[in-house]
Amino acid sequence: MKHGKISSRVLSLTAIAVIGAGLAACGGGASSSTASGANSATTAKGPIKIWYSNNEFEVKWGKDMVASWNAAHPDQQVDAQEIPAGKSSEEVIGAAITAGNAPCLVFNTAPVAVPQFQKQGGLVPLDSFPDGAQYIKDRTGDLANQYKSSDGKTYQLPWKSNPVVLFYNKDVFAKAGLDPEKPKLATQSEFLDTARTLVKSGAVANAVWPSPTSDFYQPWFDFYPFYAANSGGTTLLKDGKSTFDSDQGKQVATMFQTLYKENLASKEAYKGDSFADGKAGMSLAGPWAVAAYKGKVNWGTVPVPGTQAQTDGSTFSDAKNIAMYSSCKNQGTAWEVMKFATSKEQDGKLLSGTGQMPMRKDLATTYADYFNQNPAYKTFADEAARTVEVPNVSNSVQIWQTFRDAWSKSVIFGNQSIDDAFKGASDKINQLAAQK
Amino acid sequence: MSLRSAGGPATGDTAGRTVDQRQAPRKRKNFLGRQPLGLLFSAPYVIFVLAVLAYPLGYAVYISFHQFFFTAPGVQVDRPFVGLDNYISVLSDPEVQRSFANIGVFLIINVPLTVGLSLVLANALNRVTRLKTFFRVSYYVPYVTASVAVVGVWLFLFQQDGLVNSILGPLAPNPSWLTNSWLAMPTVALYVTWKQLGFFILLYLAALQNIPDELYESASVDGGNKWVQFWNITVPGVRSASVLVTLLATITGANLFTEPYLLTGGGGPDGASTSPVFLMYQKGILQGNPDVAAALGVVLVIGVLLIALIQKRLVGGKED
Numbered sequence: 001m002k003h004g005k006i007s008s009r010v011l012s013l014t015a016i017a018v019i020g021a022g023l024a025a026c027g028g029g030a031s032s033s034t035a036s037g038a039n040s041a042t043t044a045k046g047p048i049k050i051w052y053s054n055n056e057f058e059v060k061w062g063k064d065m066v067a068s069w070n071a072a073h074p075d076q077q078v079d080a081q082e083i084p085a086g087k088s089s090e091e092v093i094g095a096a097i098t099a100g101n102a103p104c105l106v107f108n109t110a111p112v113a114v115p116q117f118q119k120q121g122g123l124v125p126l127d128s129f130p131d132g133a134q135y136i137k138d139r140t141g142d143l144a145n146q147y148k149s150s151d152g153k154t155y156q157l158p159w160k161s162n163p164v165v166l167f168y169n170k171d172v173f174a175k176a177g178l179d180p181e182k183p184k185l186a187t188q189s190e191f192l193d194t195a196r197t198l199v200k201s202g203a204v205a206n207a208v209w210p211s212p213t214s215d216f217y218q219p220w221f222d223f224y225p226f227y228a229a230n231s232g233g234t235t236l237l238k239d240g241k242s243t244f245d246s247d248q249g250k251q252v253a254t255m256f257q258t259l260y261k262e263n264l265a266s267k268e269a270y271k272g273d274s275f276a277d278g279k280a281g282m283s284l285a286g287p288w289a290v291a292a293y294k295g296k297v298n299w300g301t302v303p304v305p306g307t308q309a310q311t312d313g314s315t316f317s318d319a320k321n322i323a324m325y326s327s328c329k330n331q332g333t334a335w336e337v338m339k340f341a342t343s344k345e346q347d348g349k350l351l352s353g354t355g356q357m358p359m360r361k362d363l364a365t366t367y368a369d370y371f372n373q374n375p376a377y378k379t380f381a382d383e384a385a386r387t388v389e390v391p392n393v394s395n396s397v398q399i400w401q402t403f404r405d406a407w408s409k410s411v412i413f414g415n416q417s418i419d420d421a422f423k424g425a426s427d428k429i430n431q432l433a434a435q436k
Numbered sequence: 437m438s439l440r441s442a443g444g445p446a447t448g449d450t451a452g453r454t455v456d457q458r459q460a461p462r463k464r465k466n467f468l469g470r471q472p473l474g475l476l477f478s479a480p481y482v483i484f485v486l487a488v489l490a491y492p493l494g495y496a497v498y499i500s501f502h503q504f505f506f507t508a509p510g511v512q513v514d515r516p517f518v519g520l521d522n523y524i525s526v527l528s529d530p531e532v533q534r535s536f537a538n539i540g541v542f543l544i545i546n547v548p549l550t551v552g553l554s555l556v557l558a559n560a561l562n563r564v565t566r567l568k569t570f571f572r573v574s575y576y577v578p579y580v581t582a583s584v585a586v587v588g589v590w591l592f593l594f595q596q597d598g599l600v601n602s603i604l605g606p607l608a609p610n611p612s613w614l615t616n617s618w619l620a621m622p623t624v625a626l627y628v629t630w631k632q633l634g635f636f637i638l639l640y641l642a643a644l645q646n647i648p649d650e651l652y653e654s655a656s657v658d659g660g661n662k663w664v665q666f667w668n669i670t671v672p673g674v675r676s677a678s679v680l681v682t683l684l685a686t687i688t689g690a691n692l693f694t695e696p697y698l699l700t701g702g703g704g705p706d707g708a709s710t711s712p713v714f715l716m717y718q719k720g721i722l723q724g725n726p727d728v729a730a731a732l733g734v735v736l737v738i739g740v741l742l743i744a745l746i747q748k749r750l751v752g753g754k755e756d
Contacts, residue, residue, distance in 0.1 A: 091721055100509035116724045121511030205597075212615075213701030214710075216722065267615040268595055269701035271588065326508050398723040405531075405707070413617070413706040 042128050046330040047077045048337065049103035053089075053320070054082040057291065057354040062107065064349065065341055076333040083108060090116075097122030097325065104328035105338060107159065109321050111147060112217065112390045112397060114156050117323065118149055119394065124324040125153040129335045139342060141361030146235075146389040147321065155323060157338055158359040160350060162286025162318035163383035164225040166191075166305070169204070170298045172281040176203035185302045186309040188226065188255050195264045198281040207264040209280035210256075212412050216401040220390070221284050223407060225316045226252040228388045229306040233314030236403070237391040240433050244403070245426035251307055253418045257411045267412055286318050287355045287380040301379050317387030319359065357384040395432040402428050493737070500730035522731035532732060535703075535710045536739070538621050542711075543689050543743075545625035550685040551678060554633055558640030559670055572641075576634035583631070587698040590627050614700050617708040624695050624709050632688065636681045643677035644670070675751070682747050690740045693717065712736045 052062035059082060066080040083106065086092035090113040096102035097120050109117075117123050126132040133154065136144050140158045147158050170180035176198045184190040195207030210222035223244075228234070231248040243249070259265040266274075275283035276296045283289070284304070293299050304315050322341070328334050340346065344366065347358035351367055357380055360366055364381045371378050390396060402425050410421035468475060500522050502515045526532050561571055578586055593599050594613040601608035609616055613623045647669060655665045671678075696702070696709040703710030712732055720729025 094506070094721070094724070097508045098506040102508075119724065120506060121508045121513075211701070212704065214703055214707075266596065267611065267705065269704075271591065326511075395723070398725070401718065401723065408704065409706050413615075415617075415706050 041329060041331045042124070042335070043332045044330045045076055045332045047079065048105070048328060048330050048334050049079045049081075050105040050107065050337065051081060051083045051093075051103045052106075053108040054085075055288070055354070058107075058356075061350050061353045064353075065346055068346075069337060069340055073333075076330070076336075078337060093117065093325075094120070094122075097327070100327050102325035102327045104330065104334040105322055105324055107320075107322050107341070109156055109323040111156060111319060111321060111392065112400065114147075114321075114323065115149065115392060115394050115396045117325075118155050122326055123155040124326050124328065124331060124334075125155055126157060126324065126335075126338075127153050132335070135339060139361070140359045143359060143361070143385070143387070147392060149392055150394065156321040157323070157342065158319065159321045159342060160319065160354075160356045160358050161384050161387050162288050162320075162356055163380050163387050164221065164284050164286050164316045164318055165301045165303055165379055165383060167275060167283045167285055167289060167293070167297075167299050167301055169275065169278070169281050170300050172198065172204045172278075176201040176281075180300065183300070183302060185305055187305050188230070188251065188307050191305050192255060192258060195259060195282070196262065199262075199264050204278070204281040206266050206274065206280045208259065208282040208284075209266050209270055209274035210284065211269060212267050212408070213269050214401075214404060214408055216397050216404050219400060219404055219407060220316050220318060222256060223249075223252055223403075224388075225284055225304040226255070226306075228315050229304040229310070229313040231314075233386060233388050235388050235391050236399070237393060237429070237433055240393070240430075242426040242429045242433070245422040248307075250418055250422060253407070253411050253422065257414065257418065260412055261414070287357060287377055290355050290376060301376075303379065303383060312386060314386045314388055315383050317384075317389050319387070319389060355380075357381060359384070361385075391433075393433050395435055399429050399432050402432065496730040496733050499727055500734050502727060504727040504730070505724055506726060518727075522727050523735065525728055526731045526735060531707060531710065532712065532715060534707055535712045535715050538707075538709060539690055539692060539711050541621045542625045542628075542692060543686060545622055546629050546689050547682060547685045549625070549629045550632065550636055551681050553629065554636035554681060555640050555671070555674065555678070557633070558637045558644060559666060561637065562641060562644045572637075575637050578631045579634035583694045583698060586631060587627075587695070590623075590699060594623055611705070615705045617705055620696075620700050620705055620709045624692070624699055627699060628689065628692070628695055632685070636685070639677050639681055640674055643674040647673040679748055679751050682751050683744050686743055686747060687740055690736060690743075 050062075050066070052058055062080055066078045070077050083089045084092050086095075089106075089108055090110055093102060093106055093109070093113070094116065097117060102122060114123070126136065136154060136157060144154070144158050147156050148154050166185060168180075168183055168185065173180040173183055178184070178194060178197060184194050198204050198207045211218050224236070227236075227244060227249055230252055231243070231246075234243050234248070236242065236244060256265070260267060270277075270279065273283075273292065274280040275285070275289075276293055278297070303310075303313050306313050322338055324331060324334050324338065342358070344360075347360060348367055348370070350356065350358055352370060355377060357363060363384055364371060364378075367381075371381055390400070393399065406416075406421040406425035410416045410418045501517060501519065503518050503521075504515050505513075507513055557575065561568065561575075564571060591598070591614075594601075596612040596615075598612075601612060609619055613619050651669045651673075652665055655669060660668070691713050692711040693713040696711055696714060700709040703714050713736070716729040716732050716736075719732070720726045
């Protein structure tokens with residue numbers, strides 16, 4: 001018995017010592033990188049690693065792009081792979097930053113995650129390259145201003161957007177007695193009436209089926225495109241203050257609340273694509289969906305409606321950008337690869353291969369031949385010039401989660417009035433945006 | 437009694453050294469225990485526990501008392517000590533309070549149901565003579581199948597136009613099971629009970645093998661029916677297994693994450709099935725606030741330990 005106690009004490013002391021040593025190590029902090037080291041890294045050339053999306057079309061484009069680069073640069077080879085599997089790309093990238101094994105470039109960096117990666121010290125400001133700021137401005141124009149961080153620097157190269165538009169199923173519209181070639185979807189009022197007709201006619205179970213889950217990014221595919229269209233392209237925050245607790249914001253919320261109340265939209269999550277599976281008559285999606293719906297749905301598109309009919313309405317960009325990560329040793333090569341991958345030639349290949357819109361200021365004219373041959377993409381090219389982005393502010397994810405929770409509570413499940421929910425969320429978001 | 441006193445008074449240094457030299461191996465033997473080789477054999481597991489459990493737990497406690505966020509290696513940031521700020525932030529957060537209430541509902545349904553059903557089914561399986569393996573495998577399959585795969589079956593059963601509502605017809609709840617604030621968490625609790633039942637049945641089956649048949653024969657001779665035998669022999673006979681099942685069900689239940697994440701779209705409807713671990717994931721991983729998430733984790737660990745202690749006292753009974 002005594003031996004047992006002694007052994008227990010020995011083990012306990014050992015455990016405490018190990019934990020203590022661990023905590024001491026935690027408190028020690030890490031050494032800082034020097035400015036001269038950072039400067040030399042931006043000019044260093046050599047092999048680099050990159051990650052790209054696991055979208056099959058982007059994988060093909062990525063492989064071709066890397067092969068072209070590698071053939072011309074034998075001393076600066078690019079080792080490319082898909083982003084490792086995880087619940088989301090942002091979690092994987094965030095973990096890689098912390099572990100110090102992030103690749104040089106990620107061709108799928110979500111703008112919403114950039115403030116967090118920046119705070120982690122995981123990103124290289126692209127302004128640190130002599131031609132960095134000018135290259136971005138020349139390629140993307142004024143739209144690039146949305147991607148500047150609060151410190152005035154640019155940590156992401158605006159790469160491609162997926163302007164969200166309203167897809168509708170022509171066959172379902174015809175079945176409901178609606179004109180599939182000239183659908184009445186110019187205003188939010190018409191959208192609501194059309195939704196009622198679709199469901200009441202029995203043509204489809206749900207007029208539209210936006211995901212009702214609590215994920216912070218879901219507002220980008222229900223509230224935000226309609227809000228952008230309704231408010232002339234106002235972002236969720238302006239000058240550090242929330243904007244959605246307004247008439248325009250509440251109009252959108254009321255419209256969706258009506259959809260849920262009248263069972264025109266389901267409150268359950270759908271495992272799959274409700275539009276492609278014929279469970280919903282309309283869907284909010286970007287040009288990526290064209291390939292996905294091919295052969296499955298006889299679809300048409302219209303711009304996301306505002307309260308008034310308009311020809312130049314805004315929408316959400318659903319952009320993915322390219323960012324350079326601070327663990328990159330050969331940043332000189334990484335910057336050259338960034339420019340190569342966003343050259344006119346490679347952007348053209350991206351457009352034709354994936355259908356996604358390169359964020360170039362003269363997109364429609366630069367690739368006029370492509371859009372003439374593929375008129376289905378013209379709507380997206382037109383919208384691409386009027387996209388709004390998620391605000392580039394600290395606590396970005398927390399801000400969107402706060403909004404989503406208020407939306408779920410009031411709009412989807414009706415447990416609180418829209419006025420109260422939006423006021424509460426607005427106040428909390430203002431506080432979050434003010435934090436550094 | 438020392439060797440010195442047993443052998444009479446020491447007469448010089450030489451004698452003293454001899455005694456010390458004799459004592460040294462015994463002290464070492466005491467220090468290492470009666471079976472030093474045992475330490476060697478247990479060392480891998482001890483190291484594993486220290487590295488995988490103790491160190492992260494200690495680190496989490498450290499994080500919870502500091503303003504902390506993860507950074508890239510080499511990035512120097514201030515991580516000031518903030519005392520109980522993170523704990524105050526956690527405990528005053530209505531979402532966190534609700535998540536603990538949700539998990540309370542879950543445990544109240546899941547734990548008794550798990551203990552009761554697994555004991556009854558294990559007892560029945562123990563008496564089955566035909567198709568014994570088939571039944572055992574049938575109960576165990578959901579446990580070893582990934583939640584992601586099994587959840588699809590439950591969605592098919594419990595969604596708005598699912599099988600259960602089709603059978604219930606006009607009696608089907610509105611809103612439906614998974615979008616109903618009152619029914620979402622109980623549905624999740626039922627799902628978890630069903631999924632984990634196989635594992636707990638196995639624990640009880642093992643415990644049942646330790647009950648001598650003579651006890652049942654004696655009870656039978658004395659006129660005790662099956663119920664009397666079950667209540668007076670089986671239940672007390674598997675008490676230690678009941679403690680284990682209760683504790684494991686509580687611990688796994690308190691760590692609920694995957695099921696509400698998949699079944700109710702991330703803790704829906706409107707947070708009715710949000711769990712503390714889901715909030716830890718949201719705050720720590722998605723929102724980049726590991727300090728608040730760590731404080732929540734520590735509160736959860738303390739809560740689970742307290743509940744487990746109470747359960748052990750209640751279920752353990754006289755065995756303690």
